[in-house]
Amino acid sequence: MEVKILAFGKIADVTGQKEWKWQDIADTTALRKKLEQEFPALQTMKYQLAVNKKLANAEVGLENDAEVALLPPYSGG
């Protein structure tokens, strides 16, 4: 299975890419762990995950083709 990851704002500066795919990630806890291994700067940054455009505050399982967005604190307006 494959999930699509989207990075925004300050987080995209750290990841160096705005969109990519990763294989075989069971849930949002596993995803955060992998993200923070690949991009250690994320360990000290504040960000939320949205799975298929819904904020995932608790652990959420990831289905094939899920879209997970990495959202730093909003600064619109």
Added chain:
Amino acid sequence: MKEKKKRNSFREGAIPAAFIGEAIAKHSSKTEIGAHSIFLGQVRNDIIEGKEVKAIEYTAYAEMAEEAIYTIREDAFSKYQLTCMHIYHSLGRVATGEICLFVFTSSKHRRDAIDACNEIVERIKKEVPVWGKELFEDDTSVWKVNT
């Protein structure tokens, strides 16, 4: 899945003053309205570490942002007695002194228009996935933090 009326609340670049004027003029035929409330967000020339902000460049998680605005809109219509409501937010580059957010509520009486407008603005800042990058004259930048 709930049927959602798709609107586009986002505009590329600044929101022109003429657009705001026309939006007001369009309401003259709605004679049941007794009060309008308008909020305009303008890009400010903050000084950050000695450098002056020249513009803000906005990006959004577009689909989620539209859904968030839709929710804010529906909540305001159920909570307040509103005749109509318009929300426009800029994307891309907006220079200091230009308008980047336009919220416009109309009601029979002032209290609903004013309270709804305030609440919508506060919720846009908290709940809509939009990010502003403050750009300086020397081509450096910093991500904006909302207060």
